[in-house]
Amino acid sequence: MHRATLIRETDNPTTVMGAVVSGFASFLSSQGATEIEDIFERSAINPHVLSDPNQPIPLSTFLKAIDTASQMTDSDNFGLWLGNQYRPEFLGLWGYLGLSSATLGEALSNMSHFFPEFQSRSMLKLSHHQGKMRLEYKLLDGSIVSRRHDAEMTLGNIFNVMRRALGERWAPQEVRFSHSRPDCWQDHQKAFRSEVLFEQDTNALIFNVSDLTRPMPGADPQLMLIAKQSLNFLRLSNGLKVTVAERVQSEIIEIIHTDTPRIEQIADRLGLPAWTLTRQLKDEGHTFSNLLDSVRRQLACHYLETSNITISRLAFLLRYTETSSFTHAFTRWFGESPKHWRIRHRGNAEANSNLKSEE
Template sequence: MGMPAETFDVLAPAKVLSAAADGAARLFEKNGGCLDRIFGNAGISLEELDSPVSEINLAQYCNMFETAAEQTKNGNIGLQFGRNFLPRQLGMLGYAAISSPTLAAGLRNMETFFPAHQEQTSFGLIQDDGILWLSYRIVDPRIPNRRQDAELSLGMFCNVFRNALGENWSPLEVRFEHAKPDNAHEHETAFGAPVVFNRRTNALAFRRSDLDVKMPGHDPYLFSMVKAFMESRSKTSEDPVNFATVVRNEIKMQLGSSIPALGDIASILGISGPSFQKRLRKHGLSYNDILRAARHELALHYMDDPEIALTEIALNLGYSELSAFSRAFRNWTGMSPQRYRRVSRS
């Protein structure tokens, strides 16, 4: 079963912990921004940011940075915010990372607890030809303008790596889902790596060997407190829409030349195959239906980029040949991939 866009209209707004905005007001003022206009337009009060564990509306959070970029005439304000954002400023999620024993454990803990930090968001690790990617993307269709959030978020995550590997560490490559901005040269300077745009998600590439590095601030006692707090906030498995979204996002991140099996996704989510199946049945969900929805969603995303050949799209979605993909696409949209592209261009 898919999650059509209209389903989100009846859901409560996605939330993010206010720790993600720590220091934003100071940066806006430094760039000549008017806080009353920026926060007023976003519908956020400064008092909402006083506690790092209070919740703010994710759409308003994104709008706050988009408004700040426009009002200060600094299109890279999100990039600059993330570049200087220390992991501990992320609050409980940041401490979950830096109090872990290794970078590998820190990233996995971030992946586990991310839904408790920010809702309707895809966050996880992907393997691709020996290279690992940390992928991030807001999946709530009610939030179309999210360039600033993407850039600040990857900057934050990059600093988690630098906390373990040193301030001179750089990713192998950085990708963003939004179009290339006019002042894109600053992105390569900020990350110290090649940066490409118009990709299917926002992601950092790194070497597998990076994961073995120990976290300098490893603190089991601190982690036990963070874990208890984040687990108390995690309600994903109790909400069928949220659970289906999490599963669909994990499938999308694992899709490639092969199709992830139910057991593969269960393992990523940290539960057994039978428990995963039981939870799907409890919510009236089918793994195959969610898989089809994930392929459909990714197919439409790829089709928007005319530079990606149809055969490449088919392979990226786990189809062995173009004809199989074409049949599936016709079932989804009522037209062939070729005609869909012609209609989209016109």
């Protein structure tokens, strides 16, 4: 039976600058990991990218490397600590763009503007929010469902750039994540030195407006100009567009764990009337119900293959009113029950043992 259908061609993937691999390898070494080459091989990362930081690599490949490292090091908060200890210099041109800006406000503005060149089909947005500033991160690619490590790492990267201007003791007013609260959630408060909220409508750092005026200690107008010119060149040479269907799938992924997605709700998040969104999806050959079905299939496979979550809990997370409804839908997609699909794909006694009570 077929696996979850993706809405875009795999030969045009969402990418991230290869510079991130250096920071990833450095963090693994600092943790005493000895399986770096094995992690690279399992994730299909070419080690040559270490010598070519401006080479784009598929974001899904990099996120698979993080997921693999998390499993091999038995660190559920791997992405959190990776981002927390990630030096801005390991972000390549994009990181130096921020570090060489005159003030923190200019740094965050520059980094937000050029973020799609660092990571395609993604958004970094700086805005005023209830008397504070909000720096929001969102992945727009609806085909990527494994997002927790990515969000925690990305906000950690920005956090480290901000600490260059505000000092090592600085902390945001609040940190928000759209994913569910993990078991070791206290680590997040320790990493950001702030209150951390989960199951929010977006991933964001909330901080004071006055923080924006602080000078960047490494301000260098000439380096900033070089970084801008180089990133502008990458913009002209890449230029990946995000389809409406990709945006819709991404928004569904962001909210499905806390609410049943409705087209009116997704349209509102995209700033569109529901009828306009329906028409635009039809023009691309999609319907909202088919995209919701696709997201559920992808998430079901992801959780069954990478976690020991129970079938009943998974049904709840995917917003099915009954476990039996999810089981029937899964059998329709793949021709077998979720239990047997998990056993066949994981192929280990642990999975079998954990699921015996669910039949």
